[in-house]
Amino acid sequence: MKKFTDMEEVQRITQYASLRDACFMTARQWQARQATAGDGSTGGPLLRSTADVKRGVASGNLDDMLELALRLYTGASADQDRDSANTLCMTVLGAPNVSRSARGRALSMLAMIHWESRLTKDTPGHWNIDALYRAASFANEACTIGFTAGIACHIGFDVERAGFRKQEDVKFPGWSAARFEALTELWRIVDQVKGRMQREQAKRQEKLKKDPAAFVCAAPGCGIEETYKTTLRRCAGKCAMEGKPAYCDKDCQKKDWARHKAFCRDGAPLDDVVASLRHTIEEESKPINLADTDSYQPTLEFSEYEISSDGTFQLVPGSKKQEHRVDIPDSTGAFGGKDIKILSKNIDPDVLRRFRDLATESKDRKA
Ligand SMILES: [Zn+2]
Numbered sequence: 336m337k338k339f340t341d342m343e344e345v346q347r348i349t350q351y352a353s354l355r356d357a358c359f360m361t362a363r364q365w366q367a368r369q370a371t372a373g374d375g376s377t378g379g380p381l382l383r384s385t386a387d388v389k390r391g392v393a394s395g396n397l398d399d400m401l402e403l404a405l406r407l408y409t410g411a412s413a414d415q416d417r418d419s420a421n422t423l424c425m426t427v428l429g430a431p432n433v434s435r436s437a438r439g440r441a442l443s444m445l446a447m448i449h450w451e452s453r454l455t456k457d458t459p460g461h462w463n464i465d466a467l468y469r470a471a472s473f474a475n476e477a478c479t480i481g482f483t484a485g486i487a488c489h490i491g492f493d494v495e496r497a498g499f500r501k502q503e504d505v506k507f508p509g510w511s512a513a514r515f516e517a518l519t520e521l522w523r524i525v526d527q528v529k530g531r532m533q534r535e536q537a538k539r540q541e542k543l544k545k546d547p548a549a550f551v552c553a554a555p556g557c558g559i560e561e562t563y564k565t566t567l568r569r570c571a572g573k574c575a576m577e578g579k580p581a582y583c584d585k586d587c588q589k590k591d592w593a594r595h596k597a598f599c600r601d602g603a604p605l606d607d608v609v610a611s612l613r614h615t616i617e618e619e620s621k622p623i624n625l626a627d628t629d630s631y632q633p634t635l636e637f638s639e640y641e642i643s644s645d646g647t648f649q650l651v652p653g654s655k656k657q658e659h660r661v662d663i664p665d666s667t668g669a670f671g672g673k674d675i676k677i678l679s680k681n682i683d684p685d686v687l688r689r690f691r692d693l694a695t696e697s698k699d700r701k702a
């Protein structure tokens with residue numbers, strides 16, 4: 336396996352991979368893939384060369400048009416060209432022989448393209464409400480034909496957070512929520528997802544209550560969290576179980592040893608870092624309040640792709656048991672100024688930390 340060294344390449348490819356999942360897979364397909372996670376040998380879509388995809392496009396293959404659109408949009412294995420990506424999606428929608436699945440994927444991708452321009456670039460924090468509406472109506476149309484991709488849910492959550500689901504929530508003077516309210520299929524799906532998130536959150540909260548420190552890396556500044564506590568390694572020293580730190584990797588354990596060794600003996604006081612993690616995680620695991628749209632910020636799920644030494648791309652099985660999480664501050668305003676959380680089952684904790692640090696750095700540079 337090639338080591339991730341070029342961060343820009345990693346960003347393009349992860350964007351490709353996550354948008355592909357977000358726009359081209361329905362929730363049901365995604366679940367099916369999770370269930371058959373041993374099936375990594377078929378390889379990821381980027382195994383095909385862009386030249387080959389273009390040949391398919393030239394012969395009118397709609398699936399290839401969508402694949403090329405995604406590559407052009409993200410710049411993965413192709414020069415970035417977002418206008419052409421948009422045109423390709425519109426071509427697929429207008430094709431006389433379009434299948435329901437291709438139609439769903441094209442609609443989802445168009446939804447994503449418009450959603451990306453929902454915040455105006457020149458005046459940070461200003462919404463382009465028409466772009467948001469276009470995104471939401473593409474998402475609604477995809478849901479209507481039974482193609483519910485992750486992006487549709489993201490957009491639904493976003494519209495609700497912006498205050499456009501119901502007229503009484505509209506924060507922008509002179510704007511009406513009526514056209515958003517009419518997107519009934521989108522709202523049905525959003526409510527479904529919310530219910531599921533709430534049930535999952537409740538389950539995790541139960542486990543956190545029993546042993547909070549087992550889920551967060553104790554090395555200061557690391558910020559890696561796990562979905563399951565078996566992923567983190569706990570200190571094997573003599574520190575009491577109650578104040579025992581856990582680490583995402585050996586480096587973190589080494590880095591933290593100078594601090595922790597004072598607590599790592601019989602009868603030592605409770606590790607204060609672990610005690611404060613306990614507080615952090617209790618804060619975070621508060622139940623989702625459905626009345627408060629700010630409290631259910633969706634997380635981003637990163638796909639299990641690996642770049643091999645010849646530069647090709649492979650889907651690899653990821654175990655939910657090894658899922659890492661990291662919080663990333665929203666420096667670009669792409670998530671409405673709220674921090675996001677990234678989940679990954681196979682991106683190295685070190686790479687996740689670098690993502691986080693990059694995001695923080697670009698924020699500092701802008702300020
Ligand atoms: Zn760590």
Ligand SMILES: [Zn+2]
Binds near residue numbers: 570572574600
């Ligand atoms: Zn210890």
